[in-house]
Every structure is written in C-alpha cells, then in structure tokens.
Amino acid sequence: MTLKITTLIEDTKKDDSLINEFGLSMHIESKGVNILLDTGTTGQFLKNTSRLGIDPRDIDMVVLSHGHFDHGGGLGAMLDANTACKTYMHKDAPGAYYGNIGAKLPAAVNFFVHPLIKHAMKVSRYIGLDPAVLKKHHNRIQYISSTQEIAENIFLITDISRNYPVPAGNKFLLSLENGTLKEDDFRHEIILVIKEEDGMIIFTGCCHNGILNMIETVRRQFKDQPIKAVIGGFHLKLQPMKDDMAGTKNEVKNIATELIRQRVEKVFTGHCTGNKAYAVLGSVLQERLEPIYTGSSIRI
Numbered sequence: 001m002t003l004k005i006t007t008l009i010e011d012t013k014k015d016d017s018l019i020n021e022f023g024l025s026m027h028i029e030s031k032g033v034n035i036l037l038d039t040g041t042t043g044q045f046l047k048n049t050s051r052l053g054i055d056p057r058d059i060d061m062v063v064l065s066h067g068h069f070d071h072g073g074g075l076g077a078m079l080d081a082n083t084a085c086k087t088y089m090h091k092d093a094p095g096a097y098y099g100n101i102g103a104k105l106p107a108a109v110n111f112f113v114h115p116l117i118k119h120a121m122k123v124s125r126y127i128g129l130d131p132a133v134l135k136k137h138h139n140r141i142q143y144i145s146s147t148q149e150i151a152e153n154i155f156l157i158t159d160i161s162r163n164y165p166v167p168a169g170n171k172f173l174l175s176l177e178n179g180t181l182k183e184d185d186f187r188h189e190i191i192l193v194i195k196e197e198d199g200m201i202i203f204t205g206c207c208h209n210g211i212l213n214m215i216e217t218v219r220r221q222f223k224d225q226p227i228k229a230v231i232g233g234f235h236l237k238l239q240p241m242k243d244d245m246a247g248t249k250n251e252v253k254n255i256a257t258e259l260i261r262q263r264v265e266k267v268f269t270g271h272c273t274g275n276k277a278y279a280v281l282g283s284v285l286q287e288r289l290e291p292i293y294t295g296s297s298i299r300i
Contacts, residue, residue, distance in 0.1 A: 003194065003201060004029040005231060005298040006052050008036075009045035010270050013294035017051060019044045020294040022240070023070035024205070024233060024271045027054050030194050033151050036062045036078065036085075037192055037203055041070045043077025052295060056081045061150065065205020065232070066189040067093035068173075069127050076133035079140060088150055090158060091143040092188035096176035097128035103172035103239045110239075114171070119181045124174060144190070147221065153195040157221060160189060164212035167235040168246035169272075173208070184208070193218055199265070200225050201300060204232030206272050212258055219262070229266040229300050230259070231292070236277035245277045252277050256284035266300070268292050 006027045013020040023040035027049075036059045039045065049056055059082055064072045067089070079087065101123040102114040117123045134141065147157045166186075175184040191214050192203035202218055204211060211234050215227070234255075238246040245252060259267060267285055269278065270292035282289045292298075 003196065003300045005268075005300070006054060007270075007292045007294055007296045008048050008052065008054070009040040010292055010294045010296075012270065012291075015295045018048050018295045023073065025071075025074065026203070026231070026292075027052075027059070028194070028203075030154065031152070033061070033154065034059045035154070035192075038063070038065055038071040038205060039074030039078050041073040043074040043081075045074055046077055046081055048294065057084075059085050061085055062087040063150075063156065063190075063192055064089040064093055064129075065192070065203070066090070066186065066208065067095055067097055067129050068206070069129065071205060072129045076130060076136070079133070079137045085140070087137070087141045088144060088148075088156055089141065090188040090190050091145045093143070094129055094131065094134050095188060096126070097184060098124040098174040098176060098181060099127045099240075100124050100172045100174060103169075104241065107238070107242075107244055118171065118183075119174065121181055124181060127173075155193045155195070155221075157191040157193060157217060158187075160186075160191065160209040160217045161213050161220065162209070163216060164210050165251075166210045166213070167208060169235055169238050169240070170208055172239070191218060193222070195222070195225065196228070198226065199228035201228050202230045204230060204234065206233045207235045210235075211255060215259075215262055215264070227262065227264045229268060229298075230264050231268040231298065233271035234269050234273040234277070236281075237272055237274035240272065243274050243276050245274060245280070247277075249280050252280040253284050256281045259285065260288070264288070266290065268298055
C-alpha cells in the first residue's frame, strides 16, 4: 500500500488558498493508520485540512518530534478538534526550553556578542510547549523514554547517537536545568520510522541531533533495511529567521554525499533546512532531492 504524506503547514507555500507559518506539521497515511507528525506553531494547520482533503477527526495519533513551539504549538487546538487520538512525545519534551536572542542578531554582531550572552536569561525567551495544554490533556499523552512500536511497523526511536557533528544553530537553543540555562542536548528529540516490505521511511522533525546521527541511529536499530526516503527539516540554517547556512558548503555537501553512501533513495526537506543549504544539497543529490512546503503531497 502506498504511503501518503501531506504537509499541512510549513514555512512556505505555493497555493495562496493555504496558510503557511514558521513551523511544521505533516499528515501521514500508512496502512489505514493516520498520523499527525507535529502541529506547527499555532492551530492554523487545521484551516488547511479541509482544503487538502483531510479530516482531523480521522487522525489516530499525534507524534511530537521534540519539545519546541514551532512543532508543538498547535497541539491544544488539535486535541480539542479530535477528542479521541493519542499523543506521543519524549518524556523530556515538556522541559523548559529557551531561544537566545543571538539567533536574531546579524552574523557579524553575533560573532562578538553571543559568547557574552549565550546563557543569559534576560536575553532568552521561552520556546517550549504550553504547560497548560499538557496539563489539560495529560490523560491523552503518552511519554516515552525508549524505542517503542506504537502501531504495527511504526516506531518511535529515542537515544540518538552523536558520532557526527550536530547543527551549529543549536548553540542558540537552551534548556533550563536547576535554575541555569545551558545548551540543549536535545535528548527530547525522537525519530519516527515506518517500515514497509521494501524498506523504511525516516521522519526527522527538525534534526537537532543531526541528520547523519539520526540515520546512523535508525541503521543501528534496523541494520541493513533499505531507506526509501528521509523526510523533514535538517536544521541547516544558522538562525531560524535568516537563510545563512549552519556550516560551510563543503560540510553541507558532505552530508549529501553521506546520504548517497547510506543509499537513501529520496530526500524531502524544508522548514529549518533553508534555501541556501537546500541548493547545496541539491547540487549533490540532484533528482533524489525534493522540497516540502505547505500543501505538498508525497506518495512512496
């Protein structure tokens, strides 16, 4: 059976009748199971569902890839619209996560300023999930701490390896622990994997742990299973609202080269990947690479 993925909301769009926003939400249909991966920044993705032929009441489960507002900000609206679906997230997703103002400063200024303010609460803002939503719907949320099969051949994978570099943009993203801000280690990020007869599809959310680390983690779990596609953001922007790459051209090309070496058949990416990094990836991946955008539809 064909797997269908519809991007309900993303930073960009090609259809003016749809709403786009900074964030990501994807609807996945797999063997009669309807999954919502992430919920965007607000509940605006719900306004796109009827236009895209999707009924939120038919969604069986919600998966949050990690505990940031641009992926979980619409959770409350979704759980109000669908009163039966389950929600899965890492047990640490409800943590206190912050973004440093350095993510908004010009690169030249940030080079000098960020080391002085990188852990300062006064110049950081909360970017985590809404505690009120988590409290209201606590009986519908399942927190996971280890790899789990949530439906037949549908897996959530935790404990992501760190043998490859992590995105440079992570330096602006913090967690509050024991009253002190420190660089987030993103243990709250999970990977969604759907296994089919002829291979598996990997969904990355935002790739704060690094796309190559995520693929290596999945390989460790499923050995030599073919990878039919990798889908999601790759966090290759240095700053979320700017398009500067988090790394050199050669570093981004090396990521693309490794994806080929790992025999990834198709790559679909957007959101935090950025246009500049996308172009560099495309120079290596060529026809293997396609964009995701609000309203995009993928059949695998």
